[in-house]
Amino acid sequence: MLTIHNLSFYFGGRPIFEEASLQIKPKDKIGLIGLNGKGKSTLLKIIVGEYQPDGGTISMAGDVTLGFLNQDLLSYESAEPIIQVAMQGFVRELELQHQIEEVLHQMEVNYSDKLVEKLGELQEEFDILGGYTIQPRAEEILEGLGFKTEDLQRPLKEFSGGWRMRVMLAKLLLQKPSVLLLDEPTNHLDLPSIQWIEKYIVNYENAVIVVSHDRTFLDNVTSSTVEVSNCKLNYYPGNYSFYLEEKELRNEIQKGAYENQQAQIRQTERFIERFKAKATKARQVQSRVKALERMDVIDDVITDDAKVHFRFKFGTQPGRHVMRLDNISKAYGEKVILKNTTGHIERGDKIALIGANGKGKSTLLRIIAGTEEMDGKRALGHNVNFSFYAQHQLESLHINETLLEELRYADPTKSETELRSVLGCFLFGGEDVFKKIKVLSGGEKSRVALAKVLISEANFLLLDEPTNHLDMQSVNILVQALNQYEGTYVVVSHDRHFVSQVANKIWYIDDEEIKVYPGTLQEYMWWQAEREKEGSNDASASKEAPKAENKVEEKKKSTRNRSNDERKKLEKEVEELEEKIASLETSKKEVELRMASERVFSNPDEMAKETKKYEKIKYNLKEANSKWEEKMLELED
Numbered sequence: 001m002l003t004i005h006n007l008s009f010y011f012g013g014r015p016i017f018e019e020a021s022l023q024i025k026p027k028d029k030i031g032l033i034g035l036n037g038k039g040k041s042t043l044l045k046i047i048v049g050e051y052q053p054d055g056g057t058i059s060m061a062g063d064v065t066l067g068f069l070n071q072d073l074l075s076y077e078s079a080e081p082i083i084q085v086a087m088q089g090f091v092r093e094l095e096l097q098h099q100i101e102e103v104l105h106q107m108e109v110n111y112s113d114k115l116v117e118k119l120g121e122l123q124e125e126f127d128i129l130g131g132y133t134i135q136p137r138a139e140e141i142l143e144g145l146g147f148k149t150e151d152l153q154r155p156l157k158e159f160s161g162g163w164r165m166r167v168m169l170a171k172l173l174l175q176k177p178s179v180l181l182l183d184e185p186t187n188h189l190d191l192p193s194i195q196w197i198e199k200y201i202v203n204y205e206n207a208v209i210v211v212s213h214d215r216t217f218l219d220n221v222t223s224s225t226v227e228v229s230n231c232k233l234n235y236y237p238g239n240y241s242f243y244l245e246e247k248e249l250r251n252e253i254q255k256g257a258y259e260n261q262q263a264q265i266r267q268t269e270r271f272i273e274r275f276k277a278k279a280t281k282a283r284q285v286q287s288r289v290k291a292l293e294r295m296d297v298i299d300d301v302i303t304d305d306a307k308v309h310f311r312f313k314f315g316t317q318p319g320r321h322v323m324r325l326d327n328i329s330k331a332y333g334e335k336v337i338l339k340n341t342t343g344h345i346e347r348g349d350k351i352a353l354i355g356a357n358g359k360g361k362s363t364l365l366r367i368i369a370g371t372e373e374m375d376g377k378r379a380l381g382h383n384v385n386f387s388f389y390a391q392h393q394l395e396s397l398h399i400n401e402t403l404l405e406e407l408r409y410a411d412p413t414k415s416e417t418e419l420r421s422v423l424g425c426f427l428f429g430g431e432d433v434f435k436k437i438k439v440l441s442g443g444e445k446s447r448v449a450l451a452k453v454l455i456s457e458a459n460f461l462l463l464d465e466p467t468n469h470l471d472m473q474s475v476n477i478l479v480q481a482l483n484q485y486e487g488t489y490v491v492v493s494h495d496r497h498f499v500s501q502v503a504n505k506i507w508y509i510d511d512e513e514i515k516v517y518p519g520t521l522q523e524y525m526w527w528q529a530e531r532e533k534e535g536s537n538d539a540s541a542s543k544e545a546p547k548a549e550n551k552v553e554e555k556k557k558s559t560r561n562r563s564n565d566e567r568k569k570l571e572k573e574v575e576e577l578e579e580k581i582a583s584l585e586t587s588k589k590e591v592e593l594r595m596a597s598e599r600v601f602s603n604p605d606e607m608a609k610e611t612k613k614y615e616k617i618k619y620n621l622k623e624a625n626s627k628w629e630e631k632m633l634e635l636e637d
Contacts, residue, residue: 001060002060003022004047004056004057005056005057006055006057007021007055008053009039009051009054017039017042017053024207025207028208029201030209030224030225031243032209032211033226033240033243034227035473036443036444036474038229045070046058047066047181047209060179064179066179066181067177069165069182069185077157082142082153082155085168086171087171090131090174091175093126096126097126100122103115134174139152142170145170145189146356146358147163147166162187162188176205179207179209180201180209182208185197186214186494190494191496194217198220210222214496218239220239223238225239227247252596254299258300268292272288312484312485314486315457316459318383318385318460318487318488319383321381322345322488323460324342324343324379324381326379327341327375328341330372330375337512338363338367341514349488350491350503350505351506352492352502353491359509364514365462368490369386385458387461388461389453389462389464397448397449398437399437399438401437403428403432403433403437410456411455425477426474428448441469443469443474446466446469450481454481459487479502503521504519505518574628581628588614591610591613
């Protein structure tokens, strides 16, 4: 459908791509990943024709349409209601609607069989395309992305950049292009909207290429991964979690091949050095020299993983009670955010404040920080020293200072060596520390602002969307830093992977009150799903109450009368599944051994064949394990 062949592209003389290739097939769901600045967004712009390649070709079938969501759309303004802006995605339907209106107008003054026939053709095509349902479909997508029904008639220009981006996303989804190109679509979405768009993309009938730093999102929507690295496009036939496992395996194989080749080179060079002066060995020496010149050198493995080797500490231990919020109320005009609610933060709490946009998460964080007026009592605990990271802090950085000078503002007592060590943890090494703040990208500024917060020796941190603008490597660094941090913090984030790694308690705002779940995000989401299930069951039960009462005894009787034959059948199925799982585990290990052999990893065709087998076995193993769990639960029941 769309083929990239030997693509080369240079930016200011620096190579971004060199002879990179990729094939995109219908219904592909591709996650495009890589460090910031490696060319992910650039590739999307090359595909849609905004940039012209310096070499190679991009070819696609004639009927292929492209839809591109990028961050430049944040600045788009319009006085039209957002429902009308979103409906612009129905290009052909709106064109037909206009033609039908014209024909009807003509028929009022000049009725003819030809016009009747034309009207019939237009109305038939309009009906086939679902033209009579375009407004309900647009409303469904906008509301799925978080808009309220009463917002749909408000002009686009009244909304902030993040909400405008949602409207442009809705417009793009309604166009249903052959290839949907999404550049950081989750940046301005809250958790419910992210989960909605995940379901939409999974069920989307055409190809999708998505750039995202949200690991959970990529795992849930993609079936293959393309890594932009070393000016190439490296393909992996699985989601992000598969990519991590597969890359580790490939790196092990490459490392082994590299070390074997280096040993061979050293041995050859020793032979050349030893016998180059002997006439009797001249032919053999020359042969080995030529062999070295012809050798395809295998590169050593360069890992992108960064480890934090710095302990973020503070001088003063706080008391047991870090903060109390009693009978807090907050409203903006008639919009009530919090009403007579209470919250208690204790030393060692790692709190994630989650939920939909507009619920008041950032407002609550500012109340905790003491920068937001409210009714009620806010009491800071003994010896508590806090630091607040918010998005606007990027603007408060001193743009004409170097990175070293900027960090010195946060802690003047630290030596240059200590400050360099901190900057190194946040991927600023060597001469980077002398860069001016004004030349940094948004993600780099975020890393500097986070470093300042973490070295401030505060024992209580408030972090508002700290992962925005960070690539996966930087998020990983932040996770490590927070896991090492021995203080208390409250973090607002929609990044589920990040929250799952750093939080031991979940706060959310419901019915204008602070609600607490004393566990991790995974536990909270399971609990929430169970609550929704129970609510759904309760609703069904209330509707079907008369029938349910009549069937209770029948159900009990049916359960009591389950025969031994059924149990034996289940036991046999469980036994067969266990044998199948053991067999698949053995096959998996055999394929792994073959993939690690030189015969396979040095032959791309063989490697592709074995990788395909490996993926099939992994899929069958997952299915078998899932069925085994189902049968065991059934057996226990």
